[in-house]
Amino acid sequence: MKKQESIDAQFSSGNRNTGFTASQIYYSTYQVAKLTSHLELHPKDYSSQLGLWKLLGKRRRLLTYLSNSNTGLYVKILNKLGIRGLKGR
Numbered sequence: 001m002k003k004q005e006s007i008d009a010q011f012s013s014g015n016r017n018t019g020f021t022a023s024q025i026y027y028s029t030y031q032v033a034k035l036t037s038h039l040e041l042h043p044k045d046y047s048s049q050l051g052l053w054k055l056l057g058k059r060r061r062l063l064t065y066l067s068n069s070n071t072g073l074y075v076k077i078l079n080k081l082g083i084r085g086l087k088g089r
Contacts, residue, residue: 021062021065021066021069021070022066022073022077024062025059025062025063025066025077025081026077026081028055028058028059028062029059029081029083031055032052032055032056032059035048035051035052035055036052039052060086063085063086064086067085067086
């Protein structure tokens with residue numbers, strides 16, 4: 001689980017808590033990138049497409065929670081990952 005360890009080290013200051021919201025957002029962004037590249041090669045893989053949509057919904061809910069609880073960390077994660085923020089925020 002080397003990838004997860006590097007994720008935790010980047011966002012949680014060495015905290016190995018996989019329940020930490022920032023590490024969950026980072027890991028789901030990593031999975032989104034993997035699924036997106038897979039779907040570029042296999043455009044008719046509808047089960048992977050459904051998984052991507054579910055993962056994007058989960059990441060959106062995590063971002064909503066983080067923006068309500070810790071706005072500074074929310075902005076830091078958006079800048080670090082290069083993803084768009086939530087609409088209307």
